[in-house]
Amino acid sequence: MEAKEENPKFVGFPFKPYSIQIDFMNALYQSLNQGGVSMLESPTGTGKTMSVICSALQWVLDRRLHQEDACANGNVGSVGSDDEPDWIRDFVVNKNPEPKERKKKTENKKEKLLSLLGKPYNNNNKNSRESCKDKTAERGCESLQKRIDVVDSDNKEFLLEEYESEDEKVLGTSVLSKRKTIKTDFSSSSEDEGDDEEEEEEEEKKFKVYFCSRTHSQLSQFIKELRKTVFANEMSVVSLGSRKNLCINEEVQRLGNSTRINERCLELQKKKKKEAIKVKNLKVGAGACRTKASSGCPMLSKHRAQQEFKNEVSEQGPLDIEDLANLGRTMGTCPYYGSRSMVRRADLVVLPYQSLFSKSSREALGLTLKSNIIIIDEAHNLADSLICMYDSKITLLQLETVHHHVERYFVRFRNLLGPANRRYIQTLMVLTRAFLQVLLNEKDGNLIDSCNDIDQASEESRASDFTMAMNDFLFEQNIDNINLVKLLKYIKESNIMHKVSSYGEKLATLEKISTVDNIREHGEEGSCLSAFQALADILLSLTNNDDVGRIIISRSKSTSLKKQSGYIKYVMLSGERIFSKIVDEAHAVVLVGGTLQPIEETRERLFPWLPPNQLHFFSCGHIVPPDSIMPIAVTRGPTGRSFDFSFSSRSSPDMMRELGLLLCNLVTVVPEGIVVFFPSFDYESKVYQNWESSGILERITKRKRVFREPRNNMDVESVLKEYKDTIYTLSGLNSEVNQASHGGAILLAVVGAKISEGINLSDGMGRCIVMVGLPYASPSDIELLERIKHIEGLRNSKLPENPSFSANYDLYSGSVQGGFDILRSCSHRGKEYYENLCMKAVNQSIGRAIRHINDYAAILLVDTRYASDSSKRSFAHPITKLPQWIRDRLVSSSINYGEVHRLLHQFFKLKKTGCH
Numbered sequence: 078m079e080a081k082e083e084n085p086k087f088v089g090f091p092f093k094p095y096s097i098q099i100d101f102m103n104a105l106y107q108s109l110n111q112g113g114v115s116m117l118e119s120p121t122g123t124g125k126t127m128s129v130i131c132s133a134l135q136w137v138l139d140r141r142l143h144q145e146d147a148c149a150n151g152n153v154g155s156v157g158s159d160d161e162p163d164w165i166r167d168f169v170v171n172k173n174p175e176p177k178e179r180k181k182k183t184e185n186k187k188e189k190l191l192s193l194l195g196k197p198y199n200n201n202n203k204n205s206r207e208s209c210k211d212k213t214a215e216r217g218c219e220s221l222q223k224r225i226d227v228v229d230s231d232n233k234e235f236l237l238e239e240y241e242s243e244d245e246k247v248l249g250t251s252v253l254s255k256r257k258t259i260k261t262d263f264s265s266s267s268e269d270e271g272d273d274e275e276e277e278e279e280e281e282k283k284f285k286v287y288f289c290s291r292t293h294s295q296l297s298q299f300i301k302e303l304r305k306t307v308f309a310n311e312m313s314v315v316s317l318g319s320r321k322n323l324c325i326n327e328e329v330q331r332l333g334n335s336t337r338i339n340e341r342c343l344e345l346q347k348k349k350k351k352e353a354i355k356v357k358n359l360k361v362g363a364g365a366c367r368t369k370a371s372s373g374c375p376m377l378s379k380h381r382a383q384q385e386f387k388n389e390v391s392e393q394g395p396l397d398i399e400d401l402a403n404l405g406r407t408m409g410t411c412p413y414y415g416s417r418s419m420v421r422r423a424d425l426v427v428l429p430y431q432s433l434f435s436k437s438s439r440e441a442l443g444l445t446l447k448s449n450i451i452i453i454d455e456a457h458n459l460a461d462s463l464i465c466m467y468d469s470k471i472t473l474l475q476l477e478t479v480h481h482h483v484e485r486y487f488v489r490f491r492n493l494l495g496p497a498n499r500r501y502i503q504t505l506m507v508l509t510r511a512f513l514q515v516l517l518n519e520k521d522g523n524l525i526d527s528c529n530d531i532d533q534a535s536e537e538s539r540a541s542d543f544t545m546a547m548n549d550f551l552f553e554q555n556i557d558n559i560n561l562v563k564l565l566k567y568i569k570e571s572n573i574m575h576k577v578s579s580y581g582e583k584l585a586t587l588e589k590i591s592t593v594d595n596i597r598e599h600g601e602e603g604s605c606l607s608a609f610q611a612l613a614d615i616l617l618s619l620t621n622n623d624d625v626g627r628i629i630i631s632r633s634k635s636t637s638l639k640k641q642s643g644y645i646k647y648v649m650l651s652g653e654r655i656f657s658k659i660v661d662e663a664h665a666v667v668l669v670g671g672t673l674q675p676i677e678e679t680r681e682r683l684f685p686w687l688p689p690n691q692l693h694f695f696s697c698g699h700i701v702p703p704d705s706i707m708p709i710a711v712t713r714g715p716t717g718r719s720f721d722f723s724f725s726s727r728s729s730p731d732m733m734r735e736l737g738l739l740l741c742n743l744v745t746v747v748p749e750g751i752v753v754f755f756p757s758f759d760y761e762s763k764v765y766q767n768w769e770s771s772g773i774l775e776r777i778t779k780r781k782r783v784f785r786e787p788r789n790n791m792d793v794e795s796v797l798k799e800y801k802d803t804i805y806t807l808s809g810l811n812s813e814v815n816q817a818s819h820g821g822a823i824l825l826a827v828v829g830a831k832i833s834e835g836i837n838l839s840d841g842m843g844r845c846i847v848m849v850g851l852p853y854a855s856p857s858d859i860e861l862l863e864r865i866k867h868i869e870g871l872r873n874s875k876l877p878e879n880p881s882f883s884a885n886y887d888l889y890s891g892s893v894q895g896g897f898d899i900l901r902s903c904s905h906r907g908k909e910y911y912e913n914l915c916m917k918a919v920n921q922s923i924g925r926a927i928r929h930i931n932d933y934a935a936i937l938l939v940d941t942r943y944a945s946d947s948s949k950r951s952f953a954h955p956i957t958k959l960p961q962w963i964r965d966r967l968v969s970s971s972i973n974y975g976e977v978h979r980l981l982h983q984f985f986k987l988k989k990t991g992c993h
């Protein structure tokens with residue numbers, strides 16, 4: 078029987094909740110009862126995070142209580158009854174593992190214990206097989222040793238151990254028998270190492286909640302809110318982060334880049350294991366005693382310190398990534414592995430998207446989704462965020478690096494390698510050569526030349542980007558007969574990446590070529606290990622189904638600004654299968670966001686198999702009163718010129734000047750901070766230069782200081798701090814004189830950049846948000862066009878103007894016009910997706926303001942396209958995609974600027990009097 082919670086009480090809510098918060102909590106609670114997929118929408122600033130915490134965790138506590146009652150009342154026998162929801166059946170079944178499973182567990186434990194005592198585990202069946210293997214292994218070792226002996230002692234460490242896959246039954250080594258247990262799934266994230274063989278398995282908590290969001294700062298915010306509730310003491314919580322965020326080994330951290338940090342950490346773990354095996358052998362063979370303190374990472378050498386770390390985390394309550402890193406530093410033990418080992422017994426796991434959505438990361442972290450709850454925050458762009466995680470790319474420089482190093486390695490060691498190693502290395506060389514040929518234009522030159530002829534109209538240099546279906550790509554390069562799954566297994570199990578890279582580094586040192594200089598010159602591309610990882614990533618992508626992704630080939634080109642290296646990129650186009658695996662396992666998946674519209678698009682792209690009536694959707698209004706918001710569609714500037722920021726008109730000096738004049742007027746009526754969102758950095762620069770030369774900037778700065786969003790994310794914080802300080806000092810909130818002259822500041826920001834995506838512009842920081850035009854993505858973006866075509870179902874269609882090209886290629890001129898042609902050829906879904914993308918960006922940006930119940934702001938949507946006669950509004954009109962609470966108040970008929978000014982003046986006057 079489905080649990081009915083007609084009026085669940087949310088006693089954990091630390092304040093008196095508003096009615097919309099109660100509605101939201103009830104909706105989430107009911108969604109968890111029902112299971113499946115839900116989408117819950119609540120505008121930013123409505124206490125959404127707190128509502129999520131108090132409803133979801135209350136549900137978990139209630140369910141556990143319910144289970145305990147059921148067990149105490151002896152209702153266990155009724156398990157399996159058709160009336161019970163899945164989660165009840167799963168729970169009770171799991172409580173009583175099958176005898177076989179129990180036996181296996183006991184055997185494993187016994188085996189571990191005996192091996193710790195140095196005694197053999199007497200399992201007869203297994204023994205006979207193992208002893209057989211051992212003999213083969215011994216023979217394999219002997220032959221390996223003979224070959225190693227002929228290598229000079231300096232190069233021994235680079236020689237690959239003998240390799241045997243399922244097909245290579247020639248030789249066997251003791252290492253091989255161990256290798257057989259390695260998962261066949263290849264991890265591109267380098268996350269799948271077995272570091273926890275010594276960990277005693279802890280009982281997995283039932284009804285675990287996984288809360289995931291896009292950024293670490295959003296997760297920190299979640300932890301802060303959680304700490305305000307009673308659940309902070311009642312639930313066991315763990316935050317998961319990447320090594321880049323949690324590594325405290327300074328030498329490793331100094332590497333700076335995520336891939337290198339991951340690789341180095343794994344290398345250290347491998348060294349530790351090898352050293353441990355050596356020590357064990359020494360002990361058995363000669364009774365010698367040796368310390369292993371020099372091996373592995375020193376931050377992970379003491380088991381007791383890890384245990385104490387876990388105890389301390391449990392003691393201190395919910396900690397965010399920064400807290401965990403600090404605690405690890407204080408205690409001198411690794412917080413990355415410390416937090417990972419707490420997952421099993423956690424009630425709530427707080428983690429970034431990447432850790433949850435990537436299958437290999439889930440496996441490495443030991444995340445079990447079965448019958449658990451997944452809450453995905455900031456889900457407004459989930460389909461695109463999800464597929465981007467599965468993209469992979471290798472540059473020309475990286476290909477050259479791998480090819481060069483593999484070739485040199487092969488030349489040096491070919492006579493010492495076994496047949497399997499030789500064969501796989503040769504295959505790798507064939508592959509890298511084929512990829513290089515594509516980028517160096519050694520094949521199909523005619524095809525590209527013909528493209529160049531046509532592309533006379535292209536803005537910059539020559540057209541050289543084209544896309545292909547995955548199978549076509551493999552076929553064209555004559556590599557369709559290579560078994561990539563086996564090759565990936567070989568790369569993973571043989572350790573070839575490290576052997577080749579370290580041999581390459583050694584040669585470079587001998588030749589006095591510093592790899593550090595190489596990395597400095599070319600960034601991460603200069604590292605052989607990173608290049609090899611990029612190759613493995615793209616090979617992994619090529620094992621996907623043909624219909625879910627596309628290959629983009631971009632050849633080197635010179636533009637007026639820079640020389641761009643060529644690359645091969647795999648872009649994932651469909652997240653449906655990735656998401657279905659998650660939905661199939663979990664009890665409930667809840668998508669939460671400030672605005673999740675359009676629901677239908679998300680459903681079609683992520684869970685099309687789900688009938689619309691089985692998708693639970695809830696949306697609530699804003700907590701701010703309607704008179705705290707003043708949204709206006711501004712169609713004309715102060716001189717009466719109509720605002721048109723479409724691609725063809727926005728760069729006209731008149732349009733930029735009119736926008737400047739609008740700002741000159743706004744600074745006289747809007748108090749404190751104004752944030753102006755531009756569609757791109759390039760356009761913002763153009764406008765700024767225009768205002769600078771025309772004297773408009775000077776007029777604006779007489780009233781408000783002007784700040785600009787920096788392109789580099791690292792610099793955003795300092796600019797924001799100065800912007801905020803300026804508002805609160807120049808506006809002089811306590812000074813009547815300054816209030817009269819308004820003061821304050823203007824921040825010129827960019828849609829899609831850091832400020833628009835996650836910065837809180839509450840109160841004086843954002844009294845007025847100005848959205849300049851409709852920020853459509855550039856139609857020259859080749860990846861975007863591929864997504865549009867996929868959504869539209871145009872995957873194999875050709876550009877209308879290029880009918881003569883090879884059946885397997887889609888060529889792109891890189892011109893905006895070509896993109897528009899594709900958009901024009903879309904009938905509905907592709908176009909709709911393109912428009913939705915734009916309006917989601919608008920909603921994200923304007924949602925930065927009005928962050929709490931007493932906040933207020935004006936929102937100006939500057940473009941004629943925002944205004945329309947409400948009776949004539951079609952489904953696709955931009956206004957229909959605004960959040961309901963803004964749409965309801967929008968002044969959208971064409972009014973002149975005088976009217977806009979009057980409305981603003983009235984709005985801020987009322988708010989000012991209301992505040993005093």
Ligand code: SF4
Binds near residue numbers: 377
């Ligand atoms: S074990 Fe921890 S501290 Fe050591 S290198 Fe790895 S992540 Fe860094």
